[in-house]
Amino acid sequence: MGSESTLSTVNEGLRQTPLMPAVERFKYSNRVLLRSILGRADGGIGLAGEKLLVGGWVKSGDEKKKPENSVTLPPAPPVVKDVTCSEILISRLPILRSIMKILTGVGCPALSPGKLDGPAKPVPTVAYLRINDGSCVFNLQVIVDSYMLPLSQILPAGTSVLVEGMLERTKVAGKHAVELKVEKVLHVGSVDANKYPLSKRTLSMAFLRAYPHLRPRRTPVASVARIRNSLSHSAHQFFLSNGFVNVHMPIITTTNSRAHGKVLGFASTSNKAYDNLRNVQEAKSLEVIRTAIKEKNERIEELKRSNSNKESLLIALQDLQKANELALQLEHQQPSTSRKTKEDFSENFFGEETYLSSYVQLHLECYACSLSCVYYFGPTFQAEDALSSKSLAESWKIEVELAFAELEDAMNCAEDFLMYLCHSILEHCPHDLQFMYKRIDSKCIERIKSMGSSPFARITYTEAIEILKKETVKKFEDKIEWGMNLSREHESFLADAVYQRPIIIYDYPKDSKPFYLRIRDDAKTVSAFDIIAPKAGRLVQGGQKEERLEKITESVRKLGLGEEDYDWYLDLRRYGTVKHSGFSVGLEEIVMFVTGLDDIRDTIPFPRTRGSTDT
């Protein structure tokens, strides 16, 4: 339903009757979204003859001499004031504008054609603007007559316009079936083309990354945003229709998921700087104090030798003791500040050690162990020092947890979920996918269709190792051995070359996976699984959680995690424990799979990687 399926409803309508639906106005302003014109199956032809209000940003604009046969409407007062004579002149003569640009001078009446007695007689021209309002990938051509306003004001890319006019069939055969003959210009938000950083027609994704606040105005970025939007809605739809409850897990937690990798602590990150500073500071202080102690000792020796009065000696001795104590204190603190971490937090805002959640899954288990099937969809955090093009500090994840469910149930659910996303993105975003296909990755649609069409291959980790061992043609970097971590290279070989479709690898060696996964009877493997897709790599990680109190307590102890910190987590096993399984899907990875984008920073509105400069 909704935005995307407006399109399919229209298509539906077309197939059923030759009558086209009427203009669909945006509910919260009088304007018509371009999607409801250009996204129609008839490309908007059915709306020709309608008077419409549209808004958008200029993608490109040309000025041309007014066609001879066009009807001239009576000149209306320009909506924008403060226009100089030269601006009017320049706006009405494209060739003159070009010359002026070259000369970088403005307003040169000597160059203007004809006489300049009184106000310049305008040479009629029209602007052909391709505008876009972000509602779809297509631009609408709008035609503005020069009598309305100096066209120079609206021609630069990035200019915003709100215009009213008549929708007409395009006279010259072109890309689009309809165009808008503007009758009223209601708003112009101008752009100084010399200053606007996105003036150029083609700009790389890498260049655009430097302008996160402006880049959604460029088609590839807007298209990714719409695809991401559609995938997000489909994700909610999948879980809603399968009876899951959406739960919002905390971002700020007192559970340090160190067991999973590095975390962003409220303090652990920023304190590093402080630690360093302090260490330098203390080292310097210590140096001075040690010298002072040495001198004090010498002085005492001197006092003793010189048989000074006892009082002086006593003072000197007390002084020395004080210095010694301080030195001891500083020395004690030198190697590490870790012991103090606990107490430092007593003064932070929350009165305890807090972190940004990197795995919401542990918290989600609480809700699974009461509402039975739950999911989280929101931001998660990590502080890995990975390549910034592959890893974000802040990313959106879908975390799923099912009670009364074993490994296979979670695998089935994850597989269904990915297939559902493939079907729905093909249905809801055909035009954006077409754009990605043309501009980013010519294999993207084929890849989505393939994932959506047949069940995934399923192999155990042990089987995967066997296959890799047998391989003779392809040489892997590391020796293949049971127990090793499968690298991207291995996974890619299995999914791209061997199976040529998504694969589920399950039953991993215990030590390669997190502590909370269920230990198999062989005591060597755990009930974990990953889903690997061709090209995209690992899309899903999941598994069955350890529900047995003794086993999970042992794991927590072995890792030295601090039983009191995980006491609440163990409670779930102490009281009414159930078998439960789940999985985690990274939204950015799905966007990469769908669009073919190689850099994760292009999949999220405001990327946050280590050292990135966002706004």
Next chain:
Amino acid sequence: MGSESTLSTVNEGLRQTPLMPAVERFKYSNRVLLRSILGRADGGIGLAGEKLLVGGWVKSGDEKKKPENSVTLPPAPPVVKDVTCSEILISRLPILRSIMKILTGVGCPALSPGKLDGPAKPVPTVAYLRINDGSCVFNLQVIVDSYMLPLSQILPAGTSVLVEGMLERTKVAGKHAVELKVEKVLHVGSVDANKYPLSKRTLSMAFLRAYPHLRPRRTPVASVARIRNSLSHSAHQFFLSNGFVNVHMPIITTTNSRAHGKVLGFASTSNKAYDNLRNVQEAKSLEVIRTAIKEKNERIEELKRSNSNKESLLIALQDLQKANELALQLEHQQPSTSRKTKEDFSENFFGEETYLSSYVQLHLECYACSLSCVYYFGPTFQAEDALSSKSLAESWKIEVELAFAELEDAMNCAEDFLMYLCHSILEHCPHDLQFMYKRIDSKCIERIKSMGSSPFARITYTEAIEILKKETVKKFEDKIEWGMNLSREHESFLADAVYQRPIIIYDYPKDSKPFYLRIRDDAKTVSAFDIIAPKAGRLVQGGQKEERLEKITESVRKLGLGEEDYDWYLDLRRYGTVKHSGFSVGLEEIVMFVTGLDDIRDTIPFPRTRGSTDT
């Protein structure tokens, strides 16, 4: 569609045909969700005679003597091992169990009835358990025979069970139409009732707050979670169907929204402790160093006096200089560490000053100014020292932004949104609302219906002040004057007493609202609006944003916000500016409005307020 409307589909089916749909099994395990039995219009009667697998947690359990006429099935081996003789005895004799409890002794054969030659001959009993799996508010009664396992293992509240059996019509007229006669117990997750903190039948919401990881097992908390889930889905549905694009805004930002209130900084919170520690440390060091300098000076004087060799004097002088430098350095740092804040961040994880976003709206404007209608739905943060029962450090918000839209458009959209939420919660969560009505707030359903049924009143702030001024009966704490902030008391008076329905108050005094709101021609007011609901108070805050570059630049300057920090924000006005408006809705406030809960900590899965102790 989906989970909630499964119910309405069933109802629909019932109305159309007398045939009831078949058992609806949960797709990712063989069990049947209780909702698809007890949520049916016929209360599950149509499923009587079906063999079902259900799972859940025991809400309450009773043991009774087995009815005489019941068919005795052949004893099966118990699924759970390690059961002592006394446990079996105790499980089979309720009276004995009570006595045992009083004596707090276990296994006292002398008290057991009958002879104990060989294994004890069991006195047949049955357990009547009310179990719940979180899928709906209703509990299913399951009946377990004592030959299957010692009933003491499954009777305590909180025990998890996975059982298979036959669904039967309830023989004794009671709350529910059907019950499950268990044939197989597949899993038991036991509970030590003496240790389980939620053993008591009735527990206050305040008590439950101490157990955020276990409390969703209690009906009120689970009910709130389902209501929250339903509201979240409806929110997405509303924006999707109106053509909005869901955008995920950053949590970690470099934009310190200090202009809005306090923010959670990555460093600003935790560094405080360090600052204090350092100050103490440095003060101590400085003391020692100053003494050292004094001594060095004395020594130099002595050396000079004693005409020592030049070399010794030079060394002593260098030594003194070093100590002086360090002292100077320490002194310089003493009064404040604020100057260093900037440089400290250069070594933090992101290489710059970072904050947790408190208002995502500024970022959202970037996407509105390119995709035209966008919304964010996710966590936001604040560090206000407000009452913890009314304010969370971490809360979920819906932020909406519309381009080419003025104040009225945003007001219309917000009003429609709230009305939509009311309609859909009534449709999708009838049983949970019924529970809230009975247990929390007997006016909640009436309130929701009222909001959903008629347009909101609309008054300007100036009109609101006039009304308050004219009021003679009610005495307000503060004197009513134009320019004052409307307090909860004023707002409540207007919505509850004067209008008796939700009101939109708009055009607020400039100084009472954020800097980015559009200044009206009177230069005194801004295009802001709030929506106030009876009982709940302020649900929405919004307004039209200042799109004029000069005006917004002036506001940024006046507030001393640092133009370079807001440069990106000003860019939106520099290049292709458009009129745009938006609003913000707190999900927790909506949950409070819907459920009638008074404490915000009960509306969110894991509340995070200042000094709260969550897990």
